[in-house]
């Protein structure tokens with residue numbers, strides 16, 4: 451599309467939105483100039499990402515470490531059966547670029563952790579929560595407080611959901627409101643279950659709040675925690691205030707530099723293993739190398755190679771990160787990782 455055609459297309463694409471007196475062409479330009487980071491493109495992130503892309507947020511960055519599985523499809527609305535086994539960030543980005551060719555969508559297939567969170571959230575005008583665990587939420591919260599980035603918190607499980615807009619330093623932060631929660635305290639999709647419409651509603655509200663924060667429209671949900679129970683459609687907003695002794699708000703961020711674990715079990719049978727230092731692998735060469743080793747590469751995407759090793763499904767990313775599915779324990783995952791690394795001469799991954 452040449453520039454004139456692109457402008458004409460954009461004018462018509464957004465016409466039902468720019469006519470809104472609350473937004474107008476000025477608000478539309480603000481959206482186009484904004485960068486939003488979505489941390490996790492699962493049930494929440496596929497929905498917030500969809501509406502933010504369609505609204506015309508100029509630069510969307512999608513961070514997700516996982517690949518698409520059959521059990522995701524009932525609620526993670528950007529994926530179809532064609533996307534199975536592909537990295538979620540990549541599949542979601544491809545879909546969003548098709549839905550709105552006017553914006554930039556950047557897939558980041560990394561495991562969000564203390565060593566990359568500052569780099570990945572840098573320059574964001576807003577961070578949208580699409581996470582499924584508290585440990586990573588706290589990491590994101592601390593980074594947002596430190597860098598004064600608005601953080602659109604959302605959580606959805608079963609038939610219940612929560613929403614809040616944290617705008618440091620003006621408002622309380624996530625850890626003022628929900629401190630010290632461990633992931634064993636909260637319900638998970640694999641145990642409690644979730645109806646697709648639950649993250650659908652919360653994700654759409656997160657997109658709404660993000661657009662308001664970016665453009666100055668309306669009154670975002672600041673200083674309030676929205677609690678939704680879809681069983682009986684009970685919605686309430688609880689006033690929340692800064693917690694006097696919140697270490698995060700006081701800038702005491704010591705635990706951010708905590709030593710990284712190499713392995714995470716995310717969900718029941720998946721392990722993520724980061725190399726000690728990120729590598730820069732040439733996946734084209736690596737693919738040929740794996741095939742020479744008689745490892746059948748089932749699928750090759752832009753960001754990953756997916757192959758079978760013993761009973762495991764392994765996704766190898768350009769950074770040297772591996773996602774190993776069908777493992778029973780961290781030990782088993784680490785052994786598989788070491789075996790594969792040795793076979794394909796990744797010995798430099800492990801110093802010990």
Ligand SMILES: [Zn+2]
Nearest residue numbers: 623626696699
């Ligand atoms: Zn706080």
